[in-house]
Amino acid sequence: MEHPENDKAYKGLKVNEGIEQPNSLNPYLSQIKRKRAPSLSVDDYVNGILRGDVTILSRAVTLIESLLPEHQTLAQEVVERCLPHSGKSVRIGITGVPGAGKSTSIDSFGMHVLREKGGKLAVLAVDPSSERSKGSILGDKTRMEQLSQQPNAFIRPSASAGSLGGVARKTRETIVLCEAAGYDTIFVETVGVGQSETAVYSMVDFFLLLQIAGAGDELQGIKRGIMEMADGIVINKADGNNIEEAKRAAVHYRNALQLFPMPQSGIRPQVLTYSGFYNIGIKEVWDMIFGYIEKVKESGFFEERRHIQAKYWMYETIDEQLRNRFYNAHGMNDLLAKYESMVLNGKITSFAAAGKLLEHYEKPNNG
Numbered sequence: 001m002e003h004p005e006n007d008k009a010y011k012g013l014k015v016n017e018g019i020e021q022p023n024s025l026n027p028y029l030s031q032i033k034r035k036r037a038p039s040l041s042v043d044d045y046v047n048g049i050l051r052g053d054v055t056i057l058s059r060a061v062t063l064i065e066s067l068l069p070e071h072q073t074l075a076q077e078v079v080e081r082c083l084p085h086s087g088k089s090v091r092i093g094i095t096g097v098p099g100a101g102k103s104t105s106i107d108s109f110g111m112h113v114l115r116e117k118g119g120k121l122a123v124l125a126v127d128p129s130s131e132r133s134k135g136s137i138l139g140d141k142t143r144m145e146q147l148s149q150q151p152n153a154f155i156r157p158s159a160s161a162g163s164l165g166g167v168a169r170k171t172r173e174t175i176v177l178c179e180a181a182g183y184d185t186i187f188v189e190t191v192g193v194g195q196s197e198t199a200v201y202s203m204v205d206f207f208l209l210l211q212i213a214g215a216g217d218e219l220q221g222i223k224r225g226i227m228e229m230a231d232g233i234v235i236n237k238a239d240g241n242n243i244e245e246a247k248r249a250a251v252h253y254r255n256a257l258q259l260f261p262m263p264q265s266g267i268r269p270q271v272l273t274y275s276g277f278y279n280i281g282i283k284e285v286w287d288m289i290f291g292y293i294e295k296v297k298e299s300g301f302f303e304e305r306r307h308i309q310a311k312y313w314m315y316e317t318i319d320e321q322l323r324n325r326f327y328n329a330h331g332m333n334d335l336l337a338k339y340e341s342m343v344l345n346g347k348i349t350s351f352a353a354a355g356k357l358l359e360h361y362e363k364p365n366n367g
Helices: 042-050 054-065 069-085 102-117 169-180 196-201 224-229 240-258 282-299 301-327 332-344 350-362
Strands: 090-096 121-127 153-159 185-189 206-212 232-236 270-273
Touching (some): 042 054, 042 069, 054 169, 069 169, 090 102, 090 196, 102 185, 121 169, 196 224, 206 282, 232 240, 240 270, 270 282, 332 350
Parallel strands (some): 121 153, 121 185, 232 270
């Protein structure tokens, strides 16, 4: 590089050439042979899951999440084979506003149940995906420091990819695999208050709403539908100067719940306060959860709820399959572009365009 400072006009000033920097990439990188994991058969997956092999379980979950048709076919066979070995866990959904401490709470709750009851715990934490890049941080393990070090805990963060706020059929299938692998307590963490709660409620036995006090009007940002779905409400961060605020918030929620009709379970949701950071009140939360599970098993509502959930996911799967088949139909991409252009140019209404596209899909050899 030529330096103008070395011109004769600048007496007494000289700039020396710098040292040429080596390439930042390893020149031998292309020569390194990457070892690919051997492909597994359905038997390999099923046998590995049934003996509790975490590596094979993780690969099976990845298979479920894959969009490749051949992977989806293989995954369905694995799930079907594991289904008879599932259903023996307690499934707990946890939701709450962002910042309520869901991941920290799961860390504390999980450690308590492993210490007190033993067994194996799975955490299916669904991270919110960016609507623009579709990327996801998947940082739940960093917020579950204790559980992530436990050999009997399996933590699986999955990107929501815009699927109903983060939770869909694939999470339910993952639950089946985890139960077949011997995990008897399963947490499903949602991405926050929103549409995902309906999906989570339809795959768990106990739905816990996590709240914080001192963030304004406690009831203002909560939809009635979520309150009605909750089997229990916990006010987090009830410590230090926030204890009184938490107690007041609990009173507000108890009063609000009295206005709602009695849940199908016949059990009025409890409202508790606790501190996930200081591990205060965790035993009471677990007593509430397992007390509820014991009562609904005695009344028969436990099995009834699971039957309702199975039916719900059958219809959800039909909706998903129809949607996929529509968009993958022969010539659909070109037709979508054509009618989209016509709609934008005011030549046809959105509803008429949708009707034309559906007519094309319903024709023989197009579906």
